[in-house]
Amino acid sequence: MSPSLMALSRDARLVILTGAGISAESGVRTFRDGDGLWERHRLEDVATPEAFRRDPDLVHRFYNERRRGLATAEPNAAHRALVQLESAWAGDLLVVTQNVDDLHDRAGSKHLVHMHGELLKGRCLGCRTVVAWPGDMDCDSRCPVCPTGGMRPHIVWFHELPLCLDPIYEALERCDLFVAIGTSGHVHPAAGFVEAVGPRCRTLELNLEPSRVVSAFQEGRTGRATDLVPTLVAELLS
Ligand code: APR
Numbered sequence: 494m495s496p497s498l499m500a501l502s503r504d505a506r507l508v509i510l511t512g513a514g515i516s517a518e519s520g521v522r523t524f525r526d527g528d529g530l531w532e533r534h535r536l537e538d539v540a541t542p543e544a545f546r547r548d549p550d551l552v553h554r555f556y557n558e559r560r561r562g563l564a565t566a567e568p569n570a571a572h573r574a575l576v577q578l579e580s581a582w583a584g585d586l587l588v589v590t591q592n593v594d595d596l597h598d599r600a601g602s603k604h605l606v607h608m609h610g611e612l613l614k615g616r617c618l619g620c621r622t623v624v625a626w627p628g629d630m631d632c633d634s635r636c637p638v639c640p641t642g643g644m645r646p647h648i649v650w651f652h653e654l655p656l657c658l659d660p661i662y663e664a665l666e667r668c669d670l671f672v673a674i675g676t677s678g679h680v681h682p683a684a685g686f687v688e689a690v691g692p693r694c695r696t697l698e699l700n701l702e703p704s705r706v707v708s709a710f711q712e713g714r715t716g717r718a719t720d721l722v723p724t725l726v727a728e729l730l731s
Pocket residue numbers: 511512513514515517518523524525526591592609674675676677678679680699700701702704716717718719
């Protein structure tokens with residue numbers, strides 16, 4: 494076990510940030526690897542409010558395709574190891590995911606926030622109510638709450654403010670261990686979370702390759718999430 498983890502008490506507070514890399518081995522493609530998810534669609538063509546105003550049908554088609562893709566994806570050993578840690582850990586544990594898939598949810602994570610929204614939810618353009626939306630969405634989709642509202646994917650697009658930032662920063666300031674798993678460090682504010690932790694917090698990055706912000710971490714381990722995360726959980730619970 495690395496020195497930074499040995500001194501950790503069993504009621505230490507943990508914050509775990511995950512990105513697309515934790516879902517890669519479940520068959521959900523990441524954003525910036527070679528065959529990146531965005532390749533067939535330029536970012537500007539899909540994941541922005543402007544794109545939705547300009548071509549809502551294209552944006553709906555893109556997210557419908559991703560939503561359907563989830564049906565064949567299953568949580569992997571990394572998602573499951575985090576659930577095992579959550580249930581066995583005496584201290585606070587919060588998983589902050591940038592992912593919009595439901596793999597952490599299906600694995601059983603309870604203390605979980607989706608800071609970039611959720612693929613299986615929709616949001617009314619009128620009353621802004623967020624509702625479960627497992628099926629396709631299009632320009633004729635209507636809000637189940639208010640009679641007038643059209644619907645948009647409950648996804649945080651570029652230039653929009655991520656969700657739950659206040660509780661996330663509160664948890665970061667208090668935590669004793671911050672772990673980032675499967676994220677490239679390209680997109681803020683998540684890429685800056687490692688700089689927002691307190692002075693005594695241990696920091697660890699688990700990634701297939703060193704991320705853009707690996708130098709900000711006290712320790713970096715490279716490998717696949719389905720190897721690194723169960724190993725880390727075994728260390729913490731030993
Ligand atoms: N195990 C661990 N890490 C992996 C694996 C794996 N099996 N496969 C890929 N990775 C790593 C890659 O090396 C990369 O550093 O996961 C990271 C994925 O990076 P991105 O594709 O940039 O995904 P992410 O960091 O989650 O993107 C953040 O950007 O496009 C926006 O809103 C979108 O939430 C997304 C945000």
